Amino acid sequence: MSTRVDSTGIKLGMWIFLYSEIILFGGLFVLYAIYFYDYAGYFAEGGKELSRFFGSLNTIVLLISSFTVAASITAIQQGKKKMSIGLLIFSICCGCIFLVNKYFEWGAKFHHDIYPNSERLVNGEPGINIFFGLYYVITGLHGLHVIIGMTLLSISLVLVIRDKITQERFAMLDNSGLYWHLVDLIWIFVFPLFYLVL
Amino acid sequence: MSESISFFNTPSPAHLKGMKAWLLTHDHKRLALMYMWAVLFWFSLGMIIGLLVRTELMTQGKTIVGADVYNAMFTLHGVIMIFLFIIPAIPAIFGNFFLPIQIGADDVFFPRLNLFSWYLYMFGGLLAVISLVTGQGFADTGWTFYVPFSVTTERNVSLTVSAAFILGMSSMLTGLNFVTTVHRMRDKAMGWMQIPLFTWSLYATAWVQILATPVISITLVLVVFERVFSIGLFDPDKGGDPILYQHLFWMYSHPAVYIMILPGMGVISEIIPVFSRKAIFGYKAIAGSSMAIAIAGSLVWAHHMYTSGMSDVSVFIFSLLTFLVAIPSAVKVFSWVSTMYKGSIEMNPALLLSLMFIYLFTVGGLTGLVLGAAGTDIHVHDTYFVVAHFHFVMFGGTGFAFFAALHYWWPKMFGIMYDFKKAYVGAVCACVGFLFHYVPMFILGLQGMPRRYYDYLPQYESGNFSAGLGGYLMVFGVFLMFYNLFMSFKKRTPASVNPWGGTTLEWSVPSPPPMENFVEPPHVKDYPYDFSEIVAESQKVKGKE
Structure with a gap:
């Protein structure tokens, strides 16, 4: 009975899991919504301190990597193993670029004495403190998900190289790809909420 | 029924032997039993701690422990009972065992994910133990971890909430599965x-687990962040x-009480028709009300917060929604009672426990309305009335449903029968003890005794004293039931395939079931509670006599 592979079922499970991840971030977006209502002016002020250049760059990097992951799944479906490997490596590199950018962004903030419980935030306006508190929690948690996504993609990469993921059996790659799209999707919401806030 | 080898003798995957056949198993039945031993351990521990708390409260002032220990003890009791017993109990044990068979x-x-969930559960439990003995000791915040105290207390809150986080993940993955x-x-x-x-109720529960658990996860993560980084x-x-x-906390934790009660209701919906030899009354209404409870129950969280500071409009809306949840719950109770009406009732420990469930749950449900109504809630908020209400629905409800499920499915899980007489005595002691334990708390609450306090005024002493005595009787009854079940391993009276005359698929497979559950391809009835064959057979037997 159990020998057949039910890829629809595997996908269903994965979608439910992704849904739970969205709810996880949903809790944080609830916090954002309420504090935005309380401190709209300060949020706009805080948003100006963030680098729109880095934010946009990271958005583009993630969008491109989402495309290449999708392309690598199509490639494996068509049996083009080498192409799939290349696209996966490229996507993982994009993830790295994203994290490096994030590192420099956070570093610059730390340099300006903006980090949780820093003197500037504690003694400054409460609204600004909340804005940056949420900024660190949400982008930090998102960064963690980027790392998890990259790990999943790397595992898939190894499996593709070892021929464990093939034209007929690619559920693992498919699901890692879905996860990566989720990471991308959450960023699409995080980006305007922090960098483009009015 | 053709010969078959029980799952106890067939490891899965097949090459595993000894302990490994259990610890690395993919078999849902073995995992269910592994959950069972862990859950029973935590339940016994939680109950003993609860009893110690009540012993401390039996007399004014210090009875056995100091205030610091007392605070950690009631927190530990709450955390164990909520996260390690009542949330996983019925889904992880009986759900794992019987959902696939049904x-x-x-x-x-996802069999491997199932194994992973078990390890998460064990790891969460281990973390709770570690947080007991390391740092400044176990959290003293109560299981709700309310800020600001949970952020400022010296105790080991970070580790405790991490344990809760991991246990939540385990429960969510079970739901997903x-x-x-x-x-x-x-x-x-x-x-x-x-x-x-029963499967319907687990299905509804699973959706609540998936919908709500991530919210508590993020909330607990935030508590840890606040403690470590002081974000503010x-x-x-x-x-x-x-x-x-x-x-945020109640957005999860109120739906969580439906995670706790819905599987219990599913158990009762199985037991009542079997021992009434009659199709369940209102099958569709019961299945639908499970989903209705799951949906409506997700929208009532702020009724825990009438006194926290909210607009009158919110209070009104949340109160209204709370009353709405009572409707599907009542649909179930009326359906169970109507099922028994004109049925040919056969008494059995599982049925007796189910009847106790109905009675205790009804009291708990109705007193829930007292709390759901904004006016009366202001009077009894955070008093013993809440404690009594909560234990009536959770222990009187889910707890007794859990005992009923143990007695109902024990012969199927192990292929052996237990002694009825001890089971009856244990059940009656537990129920009588329960009433003596919690009814005084309703009165204490109405008189104004606040919950969680270490000490109280002299006028509350007699109530607390009798609650303590009831507690001892209750715990004795529960342990007698467990003892009786364990003794069945010694006597090993074999149980037949279908000792109760059940109609769902688990009663068509051998006891205990074989590795892949079914010897012959399952025959699905048009209606799952069609007792015509069972009744006809028993009449045949009577005719011969």
């Missing part, structure tokens, strides 16, 4: 309206709002 499947959809299993592994002949009601998201000095914590 829908004619050979296992859950069940939903996928019900959708993808159901026997082709079984439509949605032929699914047994819930600290008014830094612009935060402590009430928001309560909202």
